Amino acid sequence: MRTEHSRITDPTGEPPAGTPGLRADALHNRTRILETAREAFSTTGLDVSMAEIARRSGVGIATLYRRFPTKEALVTEAFSDQFAECVSVVDDALAHPDPWHGFCWVVEKVCAMQAVDRGFTMAFLSAFPDAAAFEKKRADAEHSFARLIQRAKDAGGLRADFAYEDLILLLLANGGVVTGSAAKAPEASRRLVAYLLEAFRADRAAPPADLPPAPSLDLEQVYCPPTA
Amino acid sequence: MRTEHSRITDPTGEPPAGTPGLRADALHNRTRILETAREAFSTTGLDVSMAEIARRSGVGIATLYRRFPTKEALVTEAFSDQFAECVSVVDDALAHPDPWHGFCWVVEKVCAMQAVDRGFTMAFLSAFPDAAAFEKKRADAEHSFARLIQRAKDAGGLRADFAYEDLILLLLANGGVVTGSAAKAPEASRRLVAYLLEAFRADRAAPPADLPPAPSLDLEQVYCPPTA
């Protein structure tokens, strides 16, 4: 038998078990910190200081830093739920009977998430590129999305020269609109997405294809603004 | 007659006469500072420190600050040329015989300028919203652009529900793509612009107009990221 304090050992091996054996009060604090952080990052953006989050959570800075050794760790953890939601949105879209509508749905959904949450936008556009925790999920989502694209093309809804990188292009564009349009972000984002989806349609047969080639974008090599 | 040092009084009342009576060496420094700043802001973005600019210019920080009392002043001055170029691009477009091509031309041109100059993008998207020096020019450009839109609509090239705010939408989107795609910015920007221009065309008769209404964006109320 364990002579140590046999913490909340969490017999269910559930995924978010990032909290191995934590004393009850500590766990409570951790939860509060995460709530505060989510709230703050959502409304203000990623550039809320750690001191501010500690203050709003009613804990000392040291506590915050013991639970989340770096700011990056806190951000990663705070947004992991929404990130997972993104992934599941893609999977839902694959289940949609009409490939083109599935495609539109996922684009609209993810962009709407970006629009409503400033911090998520930044986190998503890999403001912290080495958030290894996201990598696996991102890879999965990429794979699923590639299938979604193929299906939508085959069904004739999506133009044939649509490239996977165009999704990143759209996300970056949407990110710019969202961070740029403040309170009006949701409407602005919706309008941009509507325009772009229209341009992505196959039926409006592409004019002399004067579309420049896709520049092989990669969320990894994305520039991260002055958040660091 | 003036008993003071009768500086370079600049008899030509040329517009950029922001330098009233400056000693020769001082003026030389000022020029060098501006060159350095333009270069630095272009490649690195607006978040180059004043100390760095002073160092690269080979002057002390105090000199830099005496010539440009705030960083904002320096940015404003550094980009005033390119800003003026934007304005003239719009005017050139108005001279173009084909309204739709004129419209496309100005959009492509301005977005290309954004794509090639990271600092200009930030400055343009009013990272410094109270740069009063820009206000007049901006107002002029807005007016000219409104005429351009009307002409393009009348000629049947531009879809009728295009709103002036869509230009801002496009600029913000382009800004996001540019800051997000680092070295590949020019290609990425060109591809985005091609997509959007396609969506703006009138001929591809708008489907059941499920386009959300334009959200009355305004470059004034634009959120400025963590540049300040």
Add this chain to the structure above:
DNA sequence: CACCAAGCGGAGAACCCTCTCCACTTGCCT
């Protein structure tokens, strides 16, 4: 050619930020 205001450089003030150290308190198990 001498004078002196204009111009200069760099130290440092004041303010942010992230993250660390350490003495004190407290939950939990025996």
Add this chain to the structure above:
DNA sequence: AGGCAAGTGGAGAGGGTTCTCCGCTTGGTG
């Protein structure tokens, strides 16, 4: 009930930024 590891808070280190102060240098003119 008592012991002790786990948990805590706040001061402060170390880095960044913009911008200021002040004593020294120098261009240009009478």
